[in-house]
Amino acid sequence: MEDKFDCIVIGGGIAGLSAAMVLARNNMKFMLIERGEFSGAKNVSGGVLWGEGLSKLVPNYWEEEDAGFERFINHRRLTFMDPDSTFSIDFKSESFNGTPYKGVVVLRSKFDNWLAEKVQEAIDQSEHADECFLAPNILVEEVLMQDGKAVGIKAGGDEFYADSVIIAEGVNNLLTRQIGLQDKYVPADALAVGVKEIIRFDQKVLEDRFQLNGLSGMSNEFIGTATQGVEGGGFLYTNRDTLSFGLVLGMISLRDSGLKPYDILNEFKAHPVIRDILRDGEVVEYSAHAVSTGDMKVMPKEIYADGVLVAGEAANLLMNSGKAIQGMDYALHSGVLAAETIVEAKQKGDYSKTTMKSYRDKLEKSFVLQDMRNFQGAVEFLHSKQMFESVPGLVCDFGKQFFSIKNEPTPKTREMLTKSIKKHSSYWDLLKLGLKGARSL
Incomplete structure (x- = not known):
């Protein structure tokens, strides 16, 4: 027990690395263990880290x-699709160009590795530089418990x-279950x-196609x-x-459909509008993984206990509120x-749970659990058929009518909308649906 650490962090993703950074800057003696060859090695690439955290x-x-x-990110777009059309709500603002940025696009293998290097720099400047470790390529088999406390x-x-x-x-929760949470x-x-x-x-082709300037980007x-x-x-x-580029598909709905994820993705890519967007691109990586939908009912029954805390997606901290998929910022x-x-x-x-409960209290006061509670209705609403x-x-059908100019009398907009509503709903x-959305969003 002479070599006991103040803390052991399990997982070298964003949640674990963020915890490690704070520990290092507070001169804590700790070890971070990551089962990949390096932080980010096993992460599925791509996504937006929202906010200024x-x-x-x-x-x-x-x-x-x-x-x-x-x-x-300074350009946001939401696109509705039918088999041959798209109708987009598009927003771009110069105000999003200022620093600190409101959201950055990351490739996790690159980003996590970079963040691990920043943690190592913080370790090197700490009082325990020779006693703290980032230990990759190690699988944690068990959290050791003694009299109900993680040791x-x-x-x-x-x-x-x-x-x-x-x-x-992460989402598999093997150790969270092992300790009974x-x-x-x-x-x-x-x-x-x-x-x-x-x-x-080609970078210039991508920047011209999406109207990117410098390091500006679009979601x-x-x-x-x-x-x-x-x-x-x-x-x-x-x-x-x-x-x-990809899809997020409900696991139950996918199972019941009998379709394969990659087949759905290929069909998505074959859509006439998407086909134009992706023209001349070369697929260099394909990946798939399970993600939480953000339903709070499946959070661990608690995220703290004697000597232990649960962070990031292991605590099911992820949500799609309609305007963004948030997970990395929560982590x-x-x-x-x-x-x-x-x-x-x-x-x-x-280190008893009396003290550890402070973590739950901090999360409850933060945007993380406040937003997850406030927008739980949105999780159900956005996944409705x-x-x-x-x-x-309906939206695309209305767009076809509204933007068509013919050599004949043009109906009023309300008539077009009525026709689309009757056709689709x-x-x-x-x-x-509107009342439900107003309550949820």
Whole structure:
């Protein structure tokens, strides 16, 4: 027990690395264990890290010549699709060009590795530079428990001891279940399958096609026939010279459809509008993984216990509120709050759940759990069948009428809208959907 750490962090993703950064800057003696060959090695590439949390973790990161992000977001687009058309809500603002950026596009293998290097720099400047470690390529087999308290971990047949443990293992929750904070696997109806391709372009072609200037970037979400009737939607994010492009599909709906994720993705890519967007691109990476839908009912029954905290997606901290898919920002902030709680526990000399409860309290006061609670209705609303079937069809049908100029009398806009509503839904159904959306969003 002479080599006991103040804390062991399990997982070298964004939650674990954010926790490690705070621990290092507070001169804590810790070890971070990552089962990949390096941080980011096993992460599915591509996504947006929203908010300004990164600037607090790595001040002025945007000034670095080779910072870990691809582009900043100043252009947002939401696209409704039917089999041959798209109708987009498009927003771009010069105000989003200022730093700290409101959102940055990242490729996780690059970004996580860069963030790990920043953590190592913080370790090198700490009082325990020779006693703190980032340990990759190690699988944690077990969290060691003693009289109901986490006292370390077992990995590779060896045991390592600590006053506290932060579990940031991702969505599978193997260790969270092992210590009794979760009774079972996350049910399939609270999970989705993310399928993603990285598509490379000549950088100038990509920048011209998406009207990018410097490091500006765009995010685009798709609703409608992209998923062939399977619950879910599509996404596109611009990187330096590639696109992150793919689908998020409800696991139960996908199973019931009998369709394969990659076949749905290929059909999505064959849509006439998408085909033009992706023209001349080269697929250089394909990946798929399970993601949470953000339903709070499947969070662990608690995210703290004696000597242990659960952060990031291991705590099911992810949500699609309609305007963005948020997960990485929740992981970063929860990792920071977990580490701050461990620092306080060391100062008190008390790692019991009485002290650890402070982590839950911090999360409840933060945007993370406040937004997840406030927008739980949106999780259900956005996954309703109307939202990915009748609404996109209605919107695109109206667009075809509204933007068609013929050599004949033009009907009033309300007549066009009435025709589209009758074809795809009803006023009563739309009224109910609108009221539900108003309460949810």
